[in-house]
Amino acid sequence: ELDELMEKNVRLRAIGDLNDLPEFAREELLNAMERTRHNTGLNLNLALSYGSRTEIVSAAKDIARRVRDGELYLEDIDDEVFANALYTRDIPDPDLLIRTSGEQRISNFLLWQLAYSELYITRTCWPAFKREELCEAIINYLHRERRFGMISEQVQK
Template structure:
C-alpha cells in the first residue's frame, strides 16, 4: 500500500511547483558526466507528470532551466537544449493521450531557434487539452519577472492608462508570467538543498515548502504522493490563528 491511497482527493493542492535539483550529483555519484543525470531526470519528469495527472492535480510547474544556468559550461548547456528538443518530440504523443496542456514561463526568446520553435509547436499542438497544465520554467528568473512586471505597469502609468493608486497585488500579479494560473500551494525541492533559487518568488508567498534529500533522477510519483500527503497534514493559516481556521 502506497501513499496515494491515503491522499484526500478533495484537498489536493491545485498547483504544485517543483525545483528539480540533483541531476549532476546523481551522475557524479555513478562516475558519469552530468549530462547522464539530465537524461535520467527525464524519466522522473515523465513519471511525476503522469502521477500528477492521475491524481487530479490541475497545474504542475517544473523549474527546467534558470536564467543563471546559461553560465554553466557550454557543453552542458548545449546538451540540455538538445535533450529538451528530443524530449518534447518523444513526449508529445503521451501528452496528447493524457490530455496534458504544455505551457512555459520565462524568457524563451533566449533559447536556440530550433528548441524555441519545437516548444511553440508542442504548445500549439496541446493547446486544446483540458487536463493537467504542465508548465516548464525555461530561461526563467523570478527577479527579472518581477522587474519586468513593474516596468510594464510603470509604462501604463506614464501613458496615463493607469493611476498609481490603481496598482494593487491583483494587478501586479496579472503582469507576471503566471497570470492565468493560481499560485502554487506546494513547492517541492529535491536533493537536500534548502533554497528557493530565484523561483516563483512572488507566487510562493503562502506556499507550503517541502524538501527531500532524494536527487531528482530518483524522484518518482510515489515521492510526489508523499509530499502531497505531508501537505495535507499541515494547517494553512494565512496569518490567522487556528481557532479562526477551524
C-alpha cells in the same frame, strides 16, 4: 511528444524569457503551447531561462509603461494587477513546493507565487526522487493547516 500531450489532454505552458531559446526551439515550443491551449487535463509547466527576480523586474517595467502610457493609474496598482503582469499570470500559485537534495532555499524560483505555498524538503536528490516519496510529500501536505498568512485562530473563524 506533442501527439502524446494531445492524446492525454495535457496543456503545455512555459514561463521565462523564451527569447533566450534558439529560434527553432522557441517556434516549436510556441506551436506546442498553441496546439494544447484548449486541453483541460493536466498542466505541464516548464520554467525555461527563468529567474524570478527577472520576472518581477519585467512585471514592474510593464506596469510602469502602462502607467506612463495612461492605460493604468498608479492608484489602481494592487496585488492582482502585479500578479497579472507576471509570466505566471494564467497559472495558479503552487500549493506545495517539493525541494529536493536537502536544500533549504527557493533559489530565485517563483518568489512572488510561493508566498503561501507549503514547503516540503527532502534530502533525496531529484534523480532518485520516486513515486513513494511524492506520495509521502502529498500526505504530509494534506495534514497541514493552510493559513495563507493568517494564524490558526483566524482560519478557524
